[in-house]
Amino acid sequence: QSALTQPPSVSGSPGQSVTISCTGTSSDIGSYDRVSWYHQPPGTAPKLMIYEVSSRPSGVPDRFSGSKSGNTASLTISGLQAEDEADYYCSSYTTSNTVIFGGGTKLTVL
């Protein structure tokens, strides 16, 4: 099964909002509300930011929000801060009972 499709990079200035898209198919994102988003600064393990499309684990700021429409999920970061600069990955459950990830998006805070 092919990876989910994410833009290689996005950027924004402090205080602005950015949105990262994650496009799949009817066999993954389109079939389940089991989309997650991860934040990974260089040299560290990934951190779960969003799960089940729009739920936030305890401790994740509400500046981070998730949504889904059809086969595409999105992560929006509002009030961009310098520490948000990192790689971001989406993932989804699939109809094959597996989990697939996106290729990752590098967020640069200008």
Place this chain on the structure above:
Amino acid sequence: EVQLLESGGGLVQPGGSLRLSCAASGFIFSTYSMSWVRQAPGKGLEWVSGISGSGGYTNKPDSVKGRFTISRDNSKNTLYLQMNSLRAEDTAVYYCVKPPTGCPSGCAAFHIWGQGTMVTVSS
């Protein structure tokens, strides 16, 4: 505090085998499904195996079918990944991962990550 501590990584020749372990603490291990996720150097994330809380159900992607086997010992709070017929493309950091509290069957989400163990397949 919830903790996952991987071990067992190292350098192995192509075609060789390796067994990774993950010692879990701080939660009721047997009630949570668990997974392994890997990340090749400079590359993205790849889910490589998952197992139910009881150990009765497992799954994995085609890239490792027939070569990798996930298992668990709930009496020892330990997760395992047996890797056989290793290839150069299996070189990666391997993470043991736990789903969020309130998602014992997984939610296909990975909340707690270990520090990772490096596996290098090279002659």
